[in-house]
Amino acid sequence: MRSNHWQIIGAALLALALILPMVPLAIWSLAHGWRFPDLLPRAWSLKAWDYALSAPSGVLQSLWITIWIALATTALAALVGVPAGRALGLHDFRGKRLVLLLMIAPALIPAIAIAPGLHGVFLRLGLTGGTGGVILAHLIPTLPYMVLIMAAVFARFDTVHEDQARSLGAAPWQVWRHVTLPAIAPGLLTACLFAFLVSWSQYLLTLAVGSGRVQTLPLLLYSFAAAGRNDVTGAIALIYILPGVLVVALTARQVTGRHPALMAGP
Amino acid sequence: MLAPALLVLGGLFLTGLGLSLLRSFRYIPALGLTDPDLGAYAAVLTAPGFLTSLGLSLWIATASTLIASTLALGAALLLRQTFTGRAIISFLFQINLTIPHVVGAVGILYLVSQSGSFARLAHAGGLIGAPSEFPPLTHDPFAIGIILTYVWKEVPFIGLILLASLQSIRPEHEAAARSLGANRWQVFRHVLLPLLMPALAAASALVFAFAFGAYEIPLILGAHAPEALPVAAWRSFTAIDLATRPQAHAMAIVIALIGAVLLALYARVALRKGGRDAV
Numbered sequence: 001m002r003s004n005h006w007q008i009i010g011a012a013l014l015a016l017a018l019i020l021p022m023v024p025l026a027i028w029s030l031a032h033g034w035r036f037p038d039l040l041p042r043a044w045s046l047k048a049w050d051y052a053l054s055a056p057s058g059v060l061q062s063l064w065i066t067i068w069i070a071l072a073t074t075a076l077a078a079l080v081g082v083p084a085g086r087a088l089g090l091h092d093f094r095g096k097r098l099v100l101l102l103m104i105a106p107a108l109i110p111a112i113a114i115a116p117g118l119h120g121v122f123l124r125l126g127l128t129g130g131t132g133g134v135i136l137a138h139l140i141p142t143l144p145y146m147v148l149i150m151a152a153v154f155a156r157f158d159t160v161h162e163d164q165a166r167s168l169g170a171a172p173w174q175v176w177r178h179v180t181l182p183a184i185a186p187g188l189l190t191a192c193l194f195a196f197l198v199s200w201s202q203y204l205l206t207l208a209v210g211s212g213r214v215q216t217l218p219l220l221l222y223s224f225a226a227a228g229r230n231d232v233t234g235a236i237a238l239i240y241i242l243p244g245v246l247v248v249a250l251t252a253r254q255v256t257g258r259h260p261a262l263m264a265g266p
Numbered sequence: 267m268l269a270p271a272l273l274v275l276g277g278l279f280l281t282g283l284g285l286s287l288l289r290s291f292r293y294i295p296a297l298g299l300t301d302p303d304l305g306a307y308a309a310v311l312t313a314p315g316f317l318t319s320l321g322l323s324l325w326i327a328t329a330s331t332l333i334a335s336t337l338a339l340g341a342a343l344l345l346r347q348t349f350t351g352r353a354i355i356s357f358l359f360q361i362n363l364t365i366p367h368v369v370g371a372v373g374i375l376y377l378v379s380q381s382g383s384f385a386r387l388a389h390a391g392g393l394i395g396a397p398s399e400f401p402p403l404t405h406d407p408f409a410i411g412i413i414l415t416y417v418w419k420e421v422p423f424i425g426l427i428l429l430a431s432l433q434s435i436r437p438e439h440e441a442a443a444r445s446l447g448a449n450r451w452q453v454f455r456h457v458l459l460p461l462l463m464p465a466l467a468a469a470s471a472l473v474f475a476f477a478f479g480a481y482e483i484p485l486i487l488g489a490h491a492p493e494a495l496p497v498a499a500w501r502s503f504t505a506i507d508l509a510t511r512p513q514a515h516a517m518a519i520v521i522a523l524i525g526a527v528l529l530a531l532y533a534r535v536a537l538r539k540g541g542r543d544a545v
Contacts, residue, residue, distance in 0.1 A: 010344050013353050018358045021373030021418060023367075024383050028376060036381040036397055037389035062500055084271035099268060100537055101529065106279055109525030110479020113518045114279060116503045117286030121278075140278050148270055154429060188466040201366035202483040204500070218368040218482065225372050225486065234376075237369045244364025248357070 022241075029234030038087040048231035052239065058220060059236055066200065066216040067243070069131055073138040073199040074192050075193020077146040080139070081195075082176070090159065115208035123211050126172065129211040137209040138199040143193040153187030193247060200244070271375035297508060315491075315498065316517070323495035326409050327478035330416035335470050337417065338424035339462070341456070344491055346432050347424070356429075359422035366526035366529055371486040374415045378403040404487050411487040412494070414475045424469045431465035432458075464535055471532040475525055495521065 001142035029032060029048050052059045087093075088100065106114075118137060119128065127133030161183070165175045181188075203218045210216075217240045224233045291302035310316050339376075377383050385400035394400050401437065422445055435440035435458070443453045484494030493501070503514035 007344055007347065010340075011352070014341055014344075014355055015358055016424070017418065018362055021370055021377055021415075023373075024376035025369070025373050028305065033297055037386050039383075039386050055458070058545075078276050079269040083267035087267040097533070097537060099272070099289050101271055101533055102275055102279075103271065104528055104532065105525075106474040107527040112476060112479050112481055112499055113286070113525055114282040115519045116515050117284065118275070118278065118282035119503075120285045121281050124444055136278060140282075143271060172271070188475035192355055197364055201368070202322055203366075204480075204496075207424060207481075208500075218366055221372065222482065222486065222542075225375070230376065237372060241365050241369055245361055248360045248364055250511075251319065 022237075025234040025237045028230045029232075029238055030156075031231055031234075032231070041231065048235045052235040054231055055179070057232065058215060059239065061215075062215050063222045063239060064219045065131065065214065066218075069135055069138060069206075069214075069216065070196045070199040072131075072135045073142055074195040076135065076139055077142045077195045078188065078192060081143055081146030081191070082184075082210045084147045085152075085170045085191075086154045088147065088151035089154025089157065096246050103147045104144050111141060111204045111208075115204055118205070123125070128209055129213040131210075131214055133209045134206050134214050134216075137205040138202055141202065142195045142198045145198060146191045148182070149187060149191035151192075153184050157183055189251070193251065196247075197244065272471065273478045276408045284397045284518075286515040286522075288519045289512055290519045292512045297511075299512075306516040310513050310516045310520070315493070316495075318492040319495040319498040320520075322409060322492050323478050323484075326412050326416070326484070326494060327474045328413065329436055330413050330420065330477040331470050333413070334420040335416045335424050336464060338421045338428055338469075339466065341421060342428035343423045343458075345429060359426050362419065362422040365419070367415065367480060368482045369487070370419050371412075371415045371483045374411055374418065375404055375487055378411055378414065380404075406488060407492070409484070409488060409494070412484050413430060415483050415487060417472070420473045420477075422475055424466070424473060427465050428462055435461050443533075468532060468536040471528050472533070475528045478524065479521060 027041065029052075030044050030046070032043035032045035032047065034041040050058050055061075084103070088096065088103075118140075122133050123127045127132075127136065128200070137182045157180075161179050162175050165179045170178070201218065202216075203222075206214060206216050206219060210219075212219075219235065221233060221240060224236060290303075290306050291304065292299050292306050293302045314465070345355055374384070380397040380400045380402060380517075382404075385394065385397055388394045388400055403414070439457050439461070440453050443457045448456065479496055481496040481500060484497050486496060488494050495517070499514060499517040501508055502517060503515075504513075
């Protein structure tokens with residue numbers, strides 16, 4: 001192809017730009033001091049990692065809390081979002097556009113617009129300052145992706161197979177377990193990955209509802225960055241991105257192939 | 267089947283907004299305010315900082331969206347054709363999608379701040395003698411670092427949506443245009459771009475909304491004055507002086523209204539057809 005080398009140059013620049021912001025984070029995490037104008041640290045050390053992985057830093061505790069919140073949010077979003085996706089994907093009804101609008105709204109109306117009001121509501125319900133409240137709050141930005149992806153999955157789902165299973169005497173849970181679930185599994189996996197990532201990256205809603213007592217990784221990362229501990233910040237940043245990198249490496253094919261029109265969530 | 271989702275979103279999202287709406291009208295019985303009025307909106311709209319913050323956030327969102335969607339369009343067209351690095355770029359795009367914004371913001375900070383990696387390279391190249399001679403790209407009035415973070419994060423996001431959309435465009439359209447004598451630019455302008463437009467517009471609306479409303483990125487990379495609107499709104503909400511609370515709620519409602527405009531635009535583009543394939 002005529003323009004092949006331009007494509008390769010373009011792709012190389014793109015790859016470089018994508019990786020570049022992670023480079024100083026990785027270097028800082030291994031630096032034993034790194035003063036201007038040194039291009040690289042004069043001495044290297046693992047002390048930032050030692051500290052980040054030790055109990056007093058609270059990093060591992062934050063990691064488990066963040067994972068727990070993201071898993072619980074994903075499970076709840078699936079529980080609530082799969083039936084809604086089915087209704088929207090399989091049926092036409094009056095007011096469907098309005099329902100869709102409400103479902104999409106949290107993706108376009110920023111969290112900062114809801115955070116003050118939500119804080120007030122949760123304060124009355126005694127839901128501030130704990131992981132339970134944070135999980136509920138994370139459902140707001142998570143559900144749009146779960147519902148829309150599942151609606152698209154069910155729009156391509158044929159209920160005939162369910163009818164056949166039922167006519168052969170299968171109980172409702174058997175129909176779900178052996179017919180519906182296998183058919184929607186790849187789409188459900190994609191939706192769950194998005195739900196997990198949206199909760200995993202959440203900052204302001206955690207801050208607003210957790211009242212500073214629920215220290216997820218992004219909040220901890222910010223407090224170390226603001227305190228000027230660049231080395232520990234680098235280590236936390238790498239710990240924080242590791243699960244996402246692993247998940248993509250393991251599931252890349254499923255996510256890209258089948259439901260490509262649904263790459264959701266900026 | 268819709269009831270649980272409607273209950274959750276209605277219960278959390280709408281009551282949150284509703285409470286903000288009440289309080290923005292200075293209706294807070296606990297503080298002895300029981301006569302709703304528009305005082306908070308008047309105070310917010312006439313405060314000099316608010317309009318500057320609003321303008322800054324609109325600038326950040328507009329610039330980020332335009333730059334990211336243009337680059338993403340180029341990247342998607344580049345990646346569509348098979349060549350050696352394609353698999354690697356697609357993989358990096360997906361990796362990037364999983365990296366939280368807060369990590370990207372700190373990475374950009376360490377890269378482009380006045381004592382960051384680029385400044386050190388400039389020093390090594392003899393271009394600057396001290397950090398202060400490097401142009402301020404973080405905590406700067408033009409929010410360059412913030413925009414860089416969004417562009418870095420959203421090019422892969424829009425790019426993946428466009429790639430998926432390109433997959434569904436049948437090659438016959440382009441072949442037909444070519445056989446009628448269209449050059450590559452004309453094929454792009456009159457065939458590909460119109461077919462990609464719905465996906466590009468929908469993705470751009472999501473990116474605009476995010477870049478306009480995100481809190482932690484301007485918190486890390488933004489200047490103290492003017493502040494991006496989300497930072498100003500949250501600082502006003504957490505201020506010790508409870509009397510300014512209604513103003514914080516009024517700011518939240520103004521942000522929600524801008525989000526609602528985006529929602530209406532998004533609905534026009536993405537939900538146009540109605541029926542089963544509306545999503």
